[in-house]
Amino acid sequence: MKPRLHPLLAITAVLAATLIRCQQTPLPYDTCGQLIRCGGEDFGYPFWGPGRPEYCGGHRSFQLTCQSDVPELVFGSVNYRVRKIDSSTHTITIARNDLWDTICPQYLYNTTYNTALFNGNNFGQENISLVYGCQSNNIAPGIPSPVPDTYRFSCNNGSGDTDSYFYRTSSIIPEIANVFVQCNNHINVPVDGSSANVATESGLRSALQDGFKLGWTVNNDVCDRCDRSGGRCGSNSNSTDLFVCYCGSGNFSATCNNSNVSGEGGSKSSSSVKIVLPIVGVAIAVVAIVLGIFVCRQRRKRRANKDVSPGRSETKAILAANGSSQALSSGTSTFTSSIPSFPSSKTSETSKEESNGKSSYFGAQVFTYEELDIATDSFSKELGDGGFGTVYFGKLLDGREVAVKRLYENNFKRVEQFINEVRILTGLGHKNLVKLYGCTSKRSKELLLVYEYIPNGTVADHLHGKLANSTSSLFSWSIRLNIAIQTADALAYLHKSGIIHRDVKTNNILLDKSFQVKVADFGLSRLFENVTHVSTAPQGTPGYVDPEYYQCYQLTDKSDVYSFGVVLVELISSLEAVDTSRHRLDINLANMAMIKIQNHSLDELVDKNIGFETDGxxxxxxxxxxxxxxxxxxxxxxxxxxxxxxxxxxxxxxxxELNGQKQEVLDIVVDDGGLMKGHNTEPPSPDSGVSNKLVGGSGTHSSDG
Incomplete structure (x- = not known):
């Protein structure tokens, strides 16, 4: 009888594969040696972005993107082109991207940046003020304008008799300032001091494109020392404000020859030698033990065969032959019953790729529960609660920030919703739909979905939630209208793809830092190809559900349209869809809006802070x-x-476009058939005839970087 070595070989192969993976795992020291290559320039610390995880940067504000081979930074709501960078002097020259091709941007923002990280005072900066929407008739007849014509520029804003100007902020005189008081809006833009004394529109455009210089002050000295010691500058993965010097022998708080090991770096990553040697030792020990056990068992079998008589040996062979198939059958049954299964045609469909050896469902990456437990710090950073699960913040090993949805229950119904959301999202591709990175297996300890992290909360948060007060000045009408358009575009894309969302609401509309929309939460969504409706018991959120859906249980794409109508009313009113503190007839916002509109009382519905009464x-x-x-x-x-x-x-x-031929305000009139039509009324204020696409609200928008 030949010895059977396959258990020993299997164990050895597993250990060898583990050893190879550990050797190939990229360490922070290796990763942070990679530079960002964009526009013919290389960017290292404190910047991070494509190819450099966040822990290789000095702060979140130093994130670089590379759009069309142009490196860009984002401060607040404004993107800045990187014109020049000098790592030796820790300086960077940037120019506003929204003023690169035009001096008439759609939205007006002042130039702001984080003064704790960037300093512009030492580089001779000067501000140029751009003033928009000035009425030429503000100057008395017969008196020439105190503003030279060369400082005037034209913006095609459709408002007729208006002008725009620019001037060097430090050189403004009272006569000119009095004129600009009557203008609609203005912004301040820093330029290099040598370019500030411009007197023509072409000179202004050139000065804006030349940009202005800033110096960064983030661990400059300690990073220089780390570099000289052979290390790579970076930051702690839990706090990007805490400097870490990544070295070949470990991670340190200052330099590579510093014995003071940083808390997280020293415990989470070490040198390849420190990882490989213990594994090699364990592998050798395990192989030796397994080999010893194998040899001992073979000796015992040989002794037993010598002691057995021919009659007993024949009986033993017969019993073994008769019982072998039963034992095999029993063993197989036990193995099968130990695996949880969910009897569903969809389940077998999702398993196809697994049976071929691929770790994916419908093309979505499959994560282990342990990976996501580490990424979310044991699910400690809760982002919010949904109808089917809680969402947590997490950070994957490759540096991606994610939102992990943890379904409340692991039962047949939840598995169906889980697979449904994975199947739908992996087949979609739209810039205003949240991106699904992956999920756990349906047989995992818990059902988890991994999405891209959208950092600026939901539309509900900004309208009437936790961010309503802090961002009210930024949440202008133009921002709200953009949100409506992007959300509608995403839903139209879903309908064209044969998908009904079924849970459209402001809590499911996420916003990034630039207030760009990401529609989320597809747990209730349904495919409706080749059918006119889906019959099912009513589901969704009170206040948003189609009333016809309640009556006949028939779901159509028009159900999403109804829910989106509620979202539109929220955007113009800043009120919640359902609020029991309101009058009983106004608890449901949709009913309240219909009544206000029919009674010509739109002014009682609209949020007073978005310019309805002051901007025509x-x-x-x-x-x-x-x-x-x-x-x-x-x-x-x-x-x-x-x-x-x-x-x-x-x-x-x-x-x-809809009111380009007339300047009067359209009031809403409801005819006997319940339809709406517009009729001309006198404008309520002198401003109602002004059309200015430049100004998104009644005031200047600004934000801190």
């Missing part, structure tokens, strides 16, 4: 959006527009 253009646009919301909220689904029609209408409103 904003008043017109809000009135038209309210008309669209009224159409979306019709009781009969056939009276509602499609999402494609909604997108086209909103874009027309934004481009001022």
């Amino acid at each position: 253009l904003v008043r017109r646009m809000i009135t038209l959006v309210a008309e669209l919301a009224f159409r979306c909220l019709q009781q009969e689904k056939d009276m509602r527009p499609t999402m494609k029609e909604v997108v086209d209408t909103l874009r027309g409103i934004q481009n001022d």
Whole structure:
């Protein structure tokens, strides 16, 4: 009888594979040696971005992107082009991207940056003020304008008799300042001192493109010492403010010859030698033990065979032959019953790729529970609660920030919703839909979905939630209209792809730092190819659910249109969809809006802080959006527009196409059939005839970097 060596070989192979993986695992020391290559320039510490994880940077504010081979930084709501960088002097020259091709941007933001990290005082900066929407008739007849014509530039804002100007902020005189008091808006933009004394529009454009210089002050001295000791500058993965010097022999708080090992770095990563040697020792010990056990068992078998008589040996062979198939059958049954299974056709479909040796569902990466437990710090950083699970912040080993949704229960129904969301999201590709990175196996300890992390909360947070007060000045009408358009575009894309979302609400509309939309939460979504509706018991969120859906249990794409109508009303009113503290007739926002609109009381519904009463253009646009919301909220689904029609209408409103031939405000009138029409009224204020696409609200927007 030949010895059977396959158990020993299997164990050895596993240990060898583990050893190879450990050797190939990239360490921070290796990763942080990689530079960001963009626009022919190389960027190292304190910057991070493509190819350099965040822990290789000095602070979150130093994130670089590379758009069309142009390196960019983002401070607040403004993108900045990187014109020049000098690591030896720790300086960077940047220029505003929104003023690169035009001096008439769509949104107006002051130039701001984090003064704790960047310093511009030592480089001779000077501010140039750009002033927009100045009425030429503010100057008395016969008196020439104190502002030279060379400082005037034109912006095609459709408002007729308005001018725009620029001037060197430090050289403004009272006569000119008095003129600019009557202008609609202005922003300040720093430029290099040598370019500040410009007197023509072409000189202004050149000065803005030349940009201005900043110096960064983030661990400059200690990073220089780390470099000289042969290390790589970086930061602690739990706090990007804490400097770490990544070295070949470990991670240290100052230099590579410093014995003071940083808390996380020393415990989480060490040198290849420190990892490999213990594994080699363990592998040798395990192989020796297994080999010893194997040899002992073979000796015992040989002794037993010598002691057995021919008769007993024959009986033993017969018993073994008769019992072998039963034992095999029993063993197989036990193995099968030990694996949890979910009897569903979808389950077998998702398992196809696993049976071929691939770790994915419908193309989505499959994570282990242990990976995500580490990434979320044992699910300690909760982002919010949903209808089906809690969402946690996490950070993967490759540096990606993620939102991990943890489903409440691991039962048949939850598995179906879990697979449904994975199947739908992996088949979609739209810039305003949240991206699914992956999930756990359906047989995992818990059902977890891994999404891209969207850092700026939800639309509900900004309208009437935890961020409403802190961002009210930034959440202007123009931002809200953009949110409506992007959300509608994402839903129209879903409908074109044969998908009904079924849970459209402001809590499921996420926002990034630039207030760009990411529609999320597809647990209730359904595919409806080749059918006109989906029959199912009503599900969704109170206040958003289609009333016809309650009556006949028939779900159509027009159900999403109704829910989006509620979102539109929230955007113009900043009120919650359901609020039991309101009058009983106004608890449901959709009902409240329909009544206010029918009674010509739109001013009682609209948020007072978004320019409805002070800006004629904003008043017109809000009135038209309210008309669209009224159409979306019709009781009969056939009276509602499609999402494609909604997108086209909103874009027309934004481009001022629907009211380009008339300057009067459209009031909403409801005829006997319940439909809406507009009629001309006298403007409520002198400003109502002004059309200014440059100004998104009644005031200047600014934010800290």
